[in-house]
Amino acid sequence: MRQAPFRILLGLFCLLVAVWLVMPTLVIIPMSFNEKKSLAFPPSGFSWQWYENFFTNPDWLSSFFNSLRVAGLVAVAATLIGTLASLGLSRMKHSGAGLLRAILITPMIVPGVVLAIGIYAVYLDYQLVGTTTGFVIAHTMLAIPFVIIAVSASLEVFDVRLETAAASLGADRFTTFRTVTLPLIAPGILSGLLFAFVTSFDEIIVALFITSPYLKTLPVQIFTSITRDADPTVTAVGTIIFIATTLIISAGLIISSKSTRS
Amino acid sequence: MSASNTRERGAAIDIKGATKRYGNFTALDDVSLHIEPGEFMTLLGPSGSGKTTTLNVVAGFTDLTSGDLAVGGKSIVALPAHKRNIGVVFQHYALFPHMTVGKNVAYPLTLRGMDKQARDRLVVRALDMVKMADFAHRYPSELSGGQQQRVALARAIVFDPPLLLMDEPLGALDKKLREWLQLEIKRIHRELGTTFVYVTHDQEEALVLSDRIAVFNQGRIEQVGTGRQLYDEPTTLFVAKFIGESTSLRGAAQTSGNETSLTIAGQKIVAGGKLAGGRKPVVLLRPEKLSLASTKTPAAAGQNSLTGEVSEAIYLGSGSKYQVTLRDGSVAIVRSSLEATPFSIGDTVDLRWSVVDAKLLADDDRADMTMT
Numbered sequence: 001m002r003q004a005p006f007r008i009l010l011g012l013f014c015l016l017v018a019v020w021l022v023m024p025t026l027v028i029i030p031m032s033f034n035e036k037k038s039l040a041f042p043p044s045g046f047s048w049q050w051y052e053n054f055f056t057n058p059d060w061l062s063s064f065f066n067s068l069r070v071a072g073l074v075a076v077a078a079t080l081i082g083t084l085a086s087l088g089l090s091r092m093k094h095s096g097a098g099l100l101r102a103i104l105i106t107p108m109i110v111p112g113v114v115l116a117i118g119i120y121a122v123y124l125d126y127q128l129v130g131t132t133t134g135f136v137i138a139h140t141m142l143a144i145p146f147v148i149i150a151v152s153a154s155l156e157v158f159d160v161r162l163e164t165a166a167a168s169l170g171a172d173r174f175t176t177f178r179t180v181t182l183p184l185i186a187p188g189i190l191s192g193l194l195f196a197f198v199t200s201f202d203e204i205i206v207a208l209f210i211t212s213p214y215l216k217t218l219p220v221q222i223f224t225s226i227t228r229d230a231d232p233t234v235t236a237v238g239t240i241i242f243i244a245t246t247l248i249i250s251a252g253l254i255i256s257s258k259s260t261r262s
Numbered sequence: 263m264s265a266s267n268t269r270e271r272g273a274a275i276d277i278k279g280a281t282k283r284y285g286n287f288t289a290l291d292d293v294s295l296h297i298e299p300g301e302f303m304t305l306l307g308p309s310g311s312g313k314t315t316t317l318n319v320v321a322g323f324t325d326l327t328s329g330d331l332a333v334g335g336k337s338i339v340a341l342p343a344h345k346r347n348i349g350v351v352f353q354h355y356a357l358f359p360h361m362t363v364g365k366n367v368a369y370p371l372t373l374r375g376m377d378k379q380a381r382d383r384l385v386v387r388a389l390d391m392v393k394m395a396d397f398a399h400r401y402p403s404e405l406s407g408g409q410q411q412r413v414a415l416a417r418a419i420v421f422d423p424p425l426l427l428m429d430e431p432l433g434a435l436d437k438k439l440r441e442w443l444q445l446e447i448k449r450i451h452r453e454l455g456t457t458f459v460y461v462t463h464d465q466e467e468a469l470v471l472s473d474r475i476a477v478f479n480q481g482r483i484e485q486v487g488t489g490r491q492l493y494d495e496p497t498t499l500f501v502a503k504f505i506g507e508s509t510s511l512r513g514a515a516q517t518s519g520n521e522t523s524l525t526i527a528g529q530k531i532v533a534g535g536k537l538a539g540g541r542k543p544v545v546l547l548r549p550e551k552l553s554l555a556s557t558k559t560p561a562a563a564g565q566n567s568l569t570g571e572v573s574e575a576i577y578l579g580s581g582s583k584y585q586v587t588l589r590d591g592s593v594a595i596v597r598s599s600l601e602a603t604p605f606s607i608g609d610t611v612d613l614r615w616s617v618v619d620a621k622l623l624a625d626d627d628r629a630d631m632t633m634t
Contacts, residue, residue, distance in 0.1 A: 159354075159356070161352065161354060161356050162356055162358060164323055164343075164352075164356070165350070165352060165356035165357075165358075166344075166358075166369075167322070167323070167342075167343040167344045168321055168322075168323075168343055168344075168346075168348065168349070168350035168418075169344075169369055169370035169373065169417065169418075169421070170344050170345075170347070170370050170373040170374060170421070171344055171369075171373055172342075172344050175373065176344075179369075180358055183360045184358075184359065184360055
């Protein structure tokens with residue numbers, strides 16, 4: 001039992017790190033029930049008014065639905081493109097496959113602000129600033145790497161020889177894909193879809209550049225609201241998004257871990 | 263299915279001048295093989311000999327560089343794998359993990375648009391045949407390797423293909439299970455009457471299962487024949503060494519008339535007939551054709567005799583097995599019956615055999631490569 005003091009110290013240190021990581025997120029939850037119109041911490045009193053404001057104020061609601069619409073379209077587009085890309089990459093025998101994969105992953109590595117400047121410059125020319133199309137194209141690009149990573153992981157454990165077996169039993173290539181490949185990589189595709197949705201839903205950097213007064217996404221609305229006045233509605237929104245994304249991402253992780261285990 | 267019509271259910275296979283090249287590497291070199299309807303043909307050979315390539319070509323997984331392939335008299339070279347209607351059993355089972363055993367076996371029937379009632383009947387019949395009917399609702403991951411392979415077999419025969427290909431189907435299973443499943447496969451072949459083409463590198467398995475065996479080496483067929491033909495009348499040294507145990511003797515050769523004799527470490531033996539083409543001869547002897555005798559007893563007429571020393575003596579119950587190191591350093595393997603005089607390690611003995619029991623073959627250094 002000589003190690004006991006050391007173990008306690010280690011435990012405390014870990015707790016400190018955990019608090020440091022989670023606290024900034026959790027702090028908004030009590031703040032969202034603040035009675036006064038202030039962002040002071042600790043909050044005083046209890047009220048649902050900021051939640052009420054979120055659900056009644058058209059500025060907040062329209063930005064929320066904008067985000068939902070954009071993220072929904074992005075999830076579909078990125079999943080489709082990302083899945084096809086992963087399938088192609090996994091079948092490619094050419095040595096260029098690795099390079100191609102690296103290129104497809106770059107939007108995840110390139111600093112967001114650099115991307116945002118480039119996108120903004122191009123969008124000005126093509127009048128895509130402040131349009132749903134513009135948001136969907138930009139966010140799809142950002143979400144594709146997440147889909148590729150998730151789908152590639154399930155293709156890694158997929159036994160290609162099953163496709164040969166299906167062919168011997170009379171299945172053409174499309175039937176083989178539909179009845180054998182797709183069901184077996186579906187968990188990867190589904191978790192890619194969830195990641196793509198979340199990537200778009202909480203994206204702020206590119207959104208700030210290509211937003212317009214007519215099309216604001218929720219993160220943009222939060223940012224403008226908090227810089228203009230200290231409206232505690234942002235904490236209510238933050239809490240809602242936090243809970244929603246936690247649920248979605250956990251679902252995605254559970255699904256993908258299940259698929260790699262089997 | 264009456265016994266009288268079972269033989270008609272299989273298709274004849276004709277492989278003509280099949281060649282497959284990958285860049286500079288020739289995987290199949292002008293292979294021709296005729297397989298009778300309903301025959302159990304085994305493609306036997308070491309890894310890389312072309313036997314699996316041949317199977318993949320017939321299944322449609324690999325294209326030929328040149329040559330032709332016909333099943334039931336019709337060329338199928340141009341048909342993609344999924345249109346060939348040939349059953350395939352893989353070494354790695356290849357069952358669909360997201361489907362139950364029943365769904366796996368029903369899969370080829372569903373693809374053929376069969377209604378559920380007829381499908382269910384055929385699935386039950388196929389699973390019955392492999393004794394897996396009780397497992398229809400299980401998933402492949404809940405089955406052992408042997409059970410999975412039986413399900414894979416049921417799936418490959420359920421749509422009643424005229425030809426079934428099996429690629430080392432028992433390769434991943436342990437010896438006991440393998441021996442039992444060999445007999446099962448033999449029984450299913452008899453019941454179905456389908457043509458079976460079976461790939462293995464295990465010569466014992468080939469002998470147990472096959473009507474005929476095609477021995478592959480370096481992309482070519484060395485010899486095709488029944489197990490007995492390959493064992494008793496090998497035409498090449500490679501076949502002789504690949505099937506069964508044998509002793510090969512080499513020495514300075516003299517040919518006089520129609521007779522070749524070898525001189526081995528000062529002792530002369532009669533090797534038999536005459537080799538065509540003046541190639542270097544080697545004398546091949548099966549262990550049961552050899553006997554050991556004391557050096558004092560004279561050899562009978564028509565017998566050869568070579569002196570050596572017993573280097574290993576193994577009692578096998580049904581008889582004994584000896585290794586005898588000859589004076590030129592080569593090792594002979596001898597199997598003797600229970601009645602024969604026993605010898606011990608270190609004894610100096612005479613190795614005896616009848617001239618007619620020796621097989622004279624052309625020497626071939628390729629033949630030794632595979633035994634490593």
